[in-house]
Amino acid sequence: MATGPSPWVTSFDYEEKDLKVIGKNPADRSDALEKVTGRARFAADYNLPGQLVGCVLRSPHAHARVLSIDTSAAESLPGVKAVVTRDDFPDLQSEVAAAGELMVNYRDVTRNIMAREKVFYDGHAVAAVAATDRRTAKQALKLIRVDYDVLPHVIDVVEAMQPDAPLLHENQFTAGITPKPDRPSNIATQMTSKLGDVVTGFKQADLVIEREFNTKPIHQGYIEPHACVANYTSGGGGSAEVWASTQGHFVFQAQIAKVLQMDISKVRVNPAELGGGFGGKNTVYLEPLAVLLSKKSGAPVKMKMDRNEVLRATGPTSGTNTKVKIGVTKDGKITAAQAELNYQSGAFPGSALALATMTVFTRYDLKNVLVVGHDVTCNRPKVAAYRAPGAPMIAFAVESVMDELAEGLGMDPIDLRLLNAASEGTKTHMGGTLDRIGYVETLEAAKAHEHLKTPLGPNQGRGIATGYWFTLGNETSGTLNISTDGTAAFIYGTVDVAGGSRTVFAQMIAEELGIALDKVRVIQSDTSSLGFNFTTAGSRGTAAGGTVAVKTCRDAIVRMCEIAARIWDVDVEQVSWKDGHAVPAGANVGEFEPLSVADLAKQASWYGGTIAGHAELNVAGGGPGFGAHLVDVEVDRETGAVKVLRYSIIQDAGKAVFPDYVKAQFHGGAVQGIGMALNEEYIYNDKGIMENAGFLDYRIPVASDVPFIDTTIVEVPSPNHPYGVRGIGEVPIIPPLAAISNAIYDAVGVRMRDHPMSPPKVLKALSGT
Amino acid sequence: MKRTMKRTMKKTHVSTVINGDEIDFLCDPSQTLLDVLRDELQMTGTKEGCGTGDCGACSVTVDGVLVCSCLVLGVEAEGAEIQTVEGMAGPDGDLHPLQRKFVEHVALQCGICTPGLLIAARSLLANNPDPSEQEVRFGLAGNLCRCTGYHNIIKAVLDAAAEMRSA
Ligand code: FES
Numbered sequence: 001m002a003t004g005p006s007p008w009v010t011s012f013d014y015e016e017k018d019l020k021v022i023g024k025n026p027a028d029r030s031d032a033l034e035k036v037t038g039r040a041r042f043a044a045d046y047n048l049p050g051q052l053v054g055c056v057l058r059s060p061h062a063h064a065r066v067l068s069i070d071t072s073a074a075e076s077l078p079g080v081k082a083v084v085t086r087d088d089f090p091d092l093q094s095e096v097a098a099a100g101e102l103m104v105n106y107r108d109v110t111r112n113i114m115a116r117e118k119v120f121y122d123g124h125a126v127a128a129v130a131a132t133d134r135r136t137a138k139q140a141l142k143l144i145r146v147d148y149d150v151l152p153h154v155i156d157v158v159e160a161m162q163p164d165a166p167l168l169h170e171n172q173f174t175a176g177i178t179p180k181p182d183r184p185s186n187i188a189t190q191m192t193s194k195l196g197d198v199v200t201g202f203k204q205a206d207l208v209i210e211r212e213f214n215t216k217p218i219h220q221g222y223i224e225p226h227a228c229v230a231n232y233t234s235g236g237g238g239s240a241e242v243w244a245s246t247q248g249h250f251v252f253q254a255q256i257a258k259v260l261q262m263d264i265s266k267v268r269v270n271p272a273e274l275g276g277g278f279g280g281k282n283t284v285y286l287e288p289l290a291v292l293l294s295k296k297s298g299a300p301v302k303m304k305m306d307r308n309e310v311l312r313a314t315g316p317t318s319g320t321n322t323k324v325k326i327g328v329t330k331d332g333k334i335t336a337a338q339a340e341l342n343y344q345s346g347a348f349p350g351s352a353l354a355l356a357t358m359t360v361f362t363r364y365d366l367k368n369v370l371v372v373g374h375d376v377t378c379n380r381p382k383v384a385a386y387r388a389p390g391a392p393m394i395a396f397a398v399e400s401v402m403d404e405l406a407e408g409l410g411m412d413p414i415d416l417r418l419l420n421a422a423s424e425g426t427k428t429h430m431g432g433t434l435d436r437i438g439y440v441e442t443l444e445a446a447k448a449h450e451h452l453k454t455p456l457g458p459n460q461g462r463g464i465a466t467g468y469w470f471t472l473g474n475e476t477s478g479t480l481n482i483s484t485d486g487t488a489a490f491i492y493g494t495v496d497v498a499g500g501s502r503t504v505f506a507q508m509i510a511e512e513l514g515i516a517l518d519k520v521r522v523i524q525s526d527t528s529s530l531g532f533n534f535t536t537a538g539s540r541g542t543a544a545g546g547t548v549a550v551k552t553c554r555d556a557i558v559r560m561c562e563i564a565a566r567i568w569d570v571d572v573e574q575v576s577w578k579d580g581h582a583v584p585a586g587a588n589v590g591e592f593e594p595l596s597v598a599d600l601a602k603q604a605s606w607y608g609g610t611i612a613g614h615a616e617l618n619v620a621g622g623g624p625g626f627g628a629h630l631v632d633v634e635v636d637r638e639t640g641a642v643k644v645l646r647y648s649i650i651q652d653a654g655k656a657v658f659p660d661y662v663k664a665q666f667h668g669g670a671v672q673g674i675g676m677a678l679n680e681e682y683i684y685n686d687k688g689i690m691e692n693a694g695f696l697d698y699r700i701p702v703a704s705d706v707p708f709i710d711t712t713i714v715e716v717p718s719p720n721h722p723y724g725v726r727g728i729g730e731v732p733i734i735p736p737l738a739a740i741s742n743a744i745y746d747a748v749g750v751r752m753r754d755h756p757m758s759p760p761k762v763l764k765a766l767s768g769t
Numbered sequence: 770m771k772r773t774m775k776r777t778m779k780k781t782h783v784s785t786v787i788n789g790d791e792i793d794f795l796c797d798p799s800q801t802l803l804d805v806l807r808d809e810l811q812m813t814g815t816k817e818g819c820g821t822g823d824c825g826a827c828s829v830t831v832d833g834v835l836v837c838s839c840l841v842l843g844v845e846a847e848g849a850e851i852q853t854v855e856g857m858a859g860p861d862g863d864l865h866p867l868q869r870k871f872v873e874h875v876a877l878q879c880g881i882c883t884p885g886l887l888i889a890a891r892s893l894l895a896n897n898p899d900p901s902e903q904e905v906r907f908g909l910a911g912n913l914c915r916c917t918g919y920h921n922i923i924k925a926v927l928d929a930a931a932e933m934r935s936a
């Protein structure tokens with residue numbers, strides 16, 4: 001099979017035109033009414049007749065060999081209908097596949113959903129039970145006897161990299177190093193990204209700053225715990241139907257089929273309304289267990305995690321250790337930039353290291369770059385993608401160092417960034433050059449922002465930081481059906497991860513077809529009603545999904561022009577499409593009244609058949625997005641508490657299809673970033689057990705923690721999207737860590753390089769000054 | 770047929786009024802009101818985010834008092850009057866001003882927190898019809914939302930309060 005970037009990708013050139021629907025806030029959002037009335041159905045809201053309840057037994061140890069599992073007592077408890085353990089799952093060989101922004105290895109997926117040789121973290125699944133009710137299932141879990149040989153564990157990334165650290169995988173030799181090392185290591189991979197020559201670059205510098213940063217793992221924190229219902233039928237060689245909380249039902253389908261060695265087409269996954277994912281619902285946890293329990297018991301099985309399980313066994317993002325070194329001339333031109341990234345991947349290899357390595361410095365126009373990264377296994381849950389995976393932590397480092405450089409040079413921090421800003425044609429260290437981007441426009445809008453004119457009081461400070469993220473393309477399919485009354489139904493196969501996709505697709509379709517927005521219905525597909533759709537990840541929902549929506553319209557327009565040609569008895573070349581109507585292509589074609597979608601739909605049957613449009617594309621990646629954040633904080637010198645007083649976001653959206661919704665994404669991303677910066681962290685005890693596995697102690701921001709967030713949408717259209725759209729969902733989480741750290745420095749003169757910037761850490765830093 | 774199994778647990782009969790309707794249910798003593806609503810009565814509008822009283826997704830009112838239904842036992846609801854999100858809109862489907870303002874202000878994204886926030890906000894406004902921004906923020910601090918950053922939620926509640934005052 002061919003590998004590497006495919007040349008067979010599709011994109012549409014941006015066309016500047018008058019827009020009737022796109023760019024205006026629609027009065028209504030198709031998903032909102034269901035959500036405010038409680039009628040929207042999330043995965044845990046699905047029930048099947050006769051369903052059983054499934055529960056998971058989880059490891060109480062951070063690292064242990066599983067010697068034996070005795071399920072006999074559990075199986076004989078009345079009400080228990082099935083028990084599964086490692087013995088029920090086929091062993092799988094190493095095989096890597098994409099699942100959102102991160103890659104997964106099926107060898108590890110099967111071991112992550114159900115421990116085999118060893119448990120690798122507190123919360124690792126070791127058995128699952130299906131019973132008539134939850135109480136019985138929970139009781140059965142207590143009757144399962146697992147014999148563990150407890151092993152030394154390692155949590156911290158730097159400790160895990162040491163040669164004498166407890167080793168998770170005896171057969172793991174660091175990849176990316178030649179010759180192959182002769183000793184196994186927790187360092188799964190070493191990765192390098194290079195441009196020019198940093199040694200020469202640093203020699204040209206007048207000022208060089210090098211700093212080290214540490215961040216703790218944090219969880220995506222979606223409010224909806226993972227849940228699913230599965231029903232296995234043995235007829236026809238065995239097939240399964242699953243309702244799941246997922247960001248990518250087609251990827252779940254493939255993963256379930258692989259893990260259970262079923263035919264992919266025999267697994268049908270129905271995505272439920274998603275109660276938040278942020279990258280954490282790109283891979284299976286419960287679903288294969290539920291299918292297998294259903295197979296064994298002969299009844300449908302419903303499973304849901306509680307919050308403790310969500311925090312202990314899913315997500316989170318990597319804890320990291322990073323070093324960044326940047327050199328500048330006295331005029332502020334960067335001469336060289338270097339970074340070392342050490343990223344936890346958790347129990348199995350595969351952190352966001354590759355993405356982080358590629359994007360460390362990508363907002364700057366640099367000649368000499370060297371990035372070396374390590375993907376490090378340790379006794380924590382296997383990390384999952386989290387909104388711009390890997391980026392906030394490295395932006396924390398880069399943008400903090402930029403701030404120190406600006407100070408050292410006596411230069412305005414925005415001017416320093418402008419002087420070094422990437423723009424169209426900039427060669428990046430990840431390879432390739434940038435198309436038209438809006439970083440300079442974003443920085444200029446930040447510089448002109450009236451936020452910067454607000455006076456600051458004592459112990460108050462201001463920080464700025466910027467972020468960059470790409471927009472993923474990938475496989476996307478959709479179908480448009482025009483009914484005989486001229487209304488349209490669009491079936492999409494991405495997942496509407498935050499309730500905006502349905503509306504923006506409808507807007508694009510209304511725009512393309514020239515029909516009213518309320519004449520378009522947008523419907524979520526299951527895995528059997530469309531061609532493959534990759535996970536909604538990498539900010540691709542509106543960009544890639546929208547490209548497909550547009551393509552289905554253009555496909556239907558071809559068909560409608562054909563019908564018009566037949567009605568008028570002219571050649572199809574003599575018909576063109578204008579403002580939602582088939583019109584004669586020129587004066588010589590003849591005098592014909594324009595035909596609307598409704599006119600054509602009414603007559604379609606007689607003139608050859610119904611009107612539909614299809615797209616099954618591998619969409620090219622959309623334009624990268626850039627954002628700048630300005631923040632004012634106040635530091636309480638007594639307690640170390642940091643209060644966010646004012647927050648402003650300036651971001652290039654390419655084109656905001658639904659502007660209020662774009663702003664809502666900015667708000668949400670930034671507040672997640674604020675939570676990450678100030679509060680959130682995984683806390684482990686000396687046995688490697690997570691000590692804050694609940695929302696009381698793992699504290700995400702609440703309404704009283706944050707102010708209103710000011711937003712400015714910059715629009716520099718992406719050249720590769722029909723409406724200029726750039727992905728916008730991920731960029732807003734990138735700058736907050738660094739922006740807040742820079743603001744704290746401005747307020748009280750201490751540089752925070754250890755995350756989170758929680759009261760004890762800030763107090764400690766203050767006492768050191 | 771000969772019975773071989775001994776019954777270990779009997780369920781309790783509970784009579785309530787939910788959203789104005791008389792509703793009876795059977796529950797075992799360990800079931801929470803949230804479990805009863807969702808699993809026994811199929812009223813899945815009320816959501817579960819934590820089960821430990823920390824997220825507010827399960828907010829309902831019991832005899833007019835805002836509670837986390839995951840912290841109330843089903844049997845405690847005997848004789849109580851319960852209100853859930855399913856009862857917020859009028860009988861002919863007219864949305865409550867808070868529901869309308871949530872839609873208008875894009876105060877929801879994924880929507881899993883929305884039922885709890887609407888119930889909590891209605892309770893807040895019943896006690897304080899003219900809250901300041903800070904009062905709304907503190908009043909809703911028990912309801913977690915991971916998607917919105919709260920900006921549009923606060924705007925929607927303030928706007929709904931203004932409309933309800935002038936009505
Ligand atoms: S589910 Fe009751 S407070 Fe979270």
Ligand code: FES
Binds near residue numbers: 275881
């Ligand atoms: S809208 Fe998703 S948690 Fe609030």
